[in-house]
Amino acid sequence: MCTPCCISQLACCCGSAACSCCCNCCPKIKQSTGTRIMYAFYFLLVTIVCCIMMSPTVEKELRDHIPFYSELCERMNAGENCKTLVGYSAVYKVCFGMACFFLFFAFFTIRVNNSTGCRAAVHNGFWLLKFIVLVACCAGGFFIPGQETFLEVWRYIGAIGGFIFLLIQLMMLVEFAHRWNTNWNSGVKYNRLWYAALAFVTLMLFSGAVAALVFMGVFYTDPEACLLNKIFLGINGSLCFIVSLLAISPCIQKLQPTSGLLQPGVISVYVMYLTFSAFSSKPKEMVERNGVNTTVCVFPLNAGTESDKKIVTIFGTIILFGCILYSCLTSTTRRSSAALRVCRNSEPEAERARCCFCFGDDTDDCDEEKTGGGQNVVYDEREATIYTYSYFHTVFFLGSLYVMMTVTNWFHYDNHKIEKLLDGSWSVFWIKMVSCWVCLFLYMWTLFAPMVCPKRFEA
Template sequence: MGAALALCSATQCAACCGSAACSLCCAACPSCRNSTSSRLMYALMLLVGTIVACIMLSPGLQDILAKIPFCKDGDQQTIWHSVTNEVTFNCKDKVGYLAVYRVCFALCLFFLFMALIMLGVKSSRDPRAGIQNGFWGLKYLIVVGLTIGAFFIPEGTFFGSIWMYCGMVGGFVFILVQLILIVDFAHSWAESWVENYEENESKGWYAALVGATLFMYGLTITGVVMLFIFFSKSGGCGLNKVFITFNLILCVIVSIISILPAIQEKLPRSGLLQSALVSLYVIYLTWSAVSNSPDADCNPDISSIVAGKKRETGKLDILGLAIWTCCVLYSSLRTASSSSKITGSDNILVKDTGDSGYNNIIGNTDHNDEEKGTAKVWDNEEESTAYSWSFFHVMFALATLYVMMTLTNWYRPNSSLESFYSNSASMWVKITSSWLCIALYGWSLLAPVMLSDREF
């Protein structure tokens, strides 16, 4: 009973501290919308989970755990010593790729649970809105509790193998949704700028169209040249050369297709701007793929490229890991927030820019002008949500699985963080993603011509 009361007291204290911490953070930050602050807090949770997963793979962690008194070697998870009346654990099984699986299992379970709770929420007037936008201390305690519980899942091939296949499916779905949104964004961007040019016949919009297209194609060509310089060499790195050359040819093909007369007849606003953006993204995916080549001579890390030195075996590229983490967080936020593109709902983030609902200030019941001027967070979803809250959590769960699979070498799980940069599994997953991106964009151009009886 005393333990239960202590736990309740600790939970309340942590929740209060969490709220206080959030208030202090908001006080130090510029004013922002409630929908924005909530997304950032969930992104922070994913970031913390990613850092913990990286720590589980860090070299030397097993040696540190071996010095802890209750960590002993043994065949079982828990060992009871009747003589000394103490319990010891086999801590070797608590690190490595299985530890990453457990951490990400807890985080994924939390996001899926939140997605289930938020089904059908239409505005912040829903009683469940408080759960979405608050109780951060309690949420972190729940995640910590789920993580601790995940480490008590019995060892063996059942959990590792089943969860690996779940992670592969979820990670691949996350990649596929990203590719769909990239292609959709390319078409939306081009249509918007071409429409503005056609309506106003402004030379400024024409210059913007031409300038953006040339700039992205310039970056694409520069990227290809850099890939050939740093990720290939004379008489070697044949696979890297094939990937770079083949994807360059694919980019040229889709660029030519986008300006064919038959395509222009069905899609008059289709052009090189979309092709330039897709080509640039494909070259980025190509770099991401070849940077995972298991051949160290054909895979210099970012630090080695900047310093002009040869890659050191066993040296972790912290800069590259940080860049990858930022890209995952950004893509997770962007993908999760663009729910209307996938679900077909009316929730769009343009509502995020308005001032409606400013007076409904979080944690403030007195809505006078003086307090309005000093408020840091206001409710902009009183009429309707700016994005699908349930879909947002589903995408963060998929992002968690993507992080898990990338860190652990996809279908060839490895307990070393070094494999994050040198593994063939990630290389093939990413190069396949680049081909899927080209295929999706090419189909978006050819479908109106091939299926002329359907409306797109």
């Protein structure tokens, strides 16, 4: 019964129709949401391929279980045992193709204001053709002449782009904290339960931050070693305390009445997470005790068996790429774009307090169409786009560079394996530690910005 329905939906892959699921029992989906999900799926698919390329375990399994594996690699001109298809250089080439794919669409969709034009149709449809183009771009990276020069130059371009994406990610976190507080504060005047919810969540956030601080003080410090850990733990904890006092200070409250403890609570939790991640990414320190070299200042699981290390690595990888996808999808709305420019949204605020405020308001009036017996698609961009298409692809372009640098361990790429993603290096440690300070600085800037640039924040 599902076969005719699925066949009828194949048209959306080769044409300009909005992509929808096979079954009409699926809930309706907005065109803007479906399109972003599809691009995120492409992004995630290439990311998984990059992780596989950096995994010697997968390479060994393929070599052991695929018949005539060596002969197949030779016919593909991929070197002995497909050596050119694995390692950091292969990841650089694949990510180069993905970055070119999104960069092309960033230029192609400039000044697209609604979904009725031909360029918008290409952006919102033709999924099978775009997938073929993406695969061709990724494969084309392996045929670039002058591989050594290309890899050297592309590495520094990737580092710059990855850092810019990291800044966007941190700015979106600050915007998320302010939006959360504003949304729930809007419900206080109608229902006092929202005030209780604000107080409860704020208490939980600060409790989590303090618990993380104590946890790192116990496991990531040592009386005889780990001086950097002690210094940075004290600095980051003190900065979180300072921004919390600033948020409720009278001078800030006068200009921003909605400023409260929820925002510094969110920032503090994230800073503690980044601090923990930085400590986990630092090369291990050894101390000689009773004539035996002992590893100190490590996460208990990370010092255990190989299975424990795999659990930590998998969990950390899921969190990492979940944050990347969230940043790519949420930083492209018009409201978020205004936040990145550090100015108040020009549209009038009409907040309605909701628990899931970050997923948008489903009460918008939009045209709805039935697509060939399949899922209902809501065409919500015929009048104006919900997000900026060009900026959307630019964020994914930068995200491609960030994934490339993260999977290859930034500048410590030699002999790196995806299984050792969390084993640590000094470059990763400093990147994460600097990210803590940038995040705190961005939040403090949002507190002082109305004093410095009052005209940009006029309603």
